[in-house]
Amino acid sequence: MHLVQSLLMKILKTPNEMTLDQIENTIKAFKDAARRAKQAQFDLVEIHAAHGYLINQFLSPLTNKRTDEFGGSIENRYRLLQQVIDAVQSEFDGPIFVRISASEYHEDGNQMDEFLHISSQMKKQHVDLIDCSSGGVVPARIRTYPGYQVRFAEKIKQQAKIPTGAVGKITSGIQAEEILQNDRADLIFVARVFLRNPYWPKQVADELGIELSGPVQYNRGWR
């Protein structure tokens, strides 16, 4: 690779520190989005503070190198999310969830103590549920197995005493039921299993002996 090309790559890849004006505009953009969500009659709003997106970049010491009130201590790194939550709440009066990456898979990243701290702050701000995912701030080899992120939801629920959602390789009704009935989380999120089987809710209902009413056209097949 030419020197100029590699220099260009470096310049393009290194993000610029946001100005305070840009931060203010971003918070306003969240506020505007919340207003549109309300107008469009969405039932709930989830703020994405996970997976290495902007809010996550502020939360993590691996990416946040600021020296002003938005960087440094966990209180400062939380400030953007805190203000985004306030802004969203000022427009949207339904349930508000926040998705976090509750492990950064890096020894210098946020650890559970920090996640418990920000979870307690979110509880104080009346966030309704923390959706506990993980990773995405920095490249990491993540070992996945059934329910591999449930322990984050469980710990935050038990210690910060705020409702949590569990996500990640939850693929059966019995697995989901075990998590819920043992108070390890309050809500189950599923993603990939729906790509494999759009009738997953029906399969789970059958597995757990629950009668699920489907569209009328399906009655003769479902009963």
Ligand SMILES: Cc1cc2nc3c(=O)[nH]c(=O)nc-3n(C[C@H](O)[C@H](O)[C@H](O)COP(=O)(O)O)c2cc1C
């Ligand atoms: C095709 C695809 C797209 C996804 N897009 C998003 C996304 O936009 N935002 C997000 O938070 N997670 C996204 N995810 C992650 C899922 O929400 C979920 O956290 C992850 O797949 C683990 O749950 P699962 O094992 O049930 O799939 C996506 C996953 C897949 C497979």
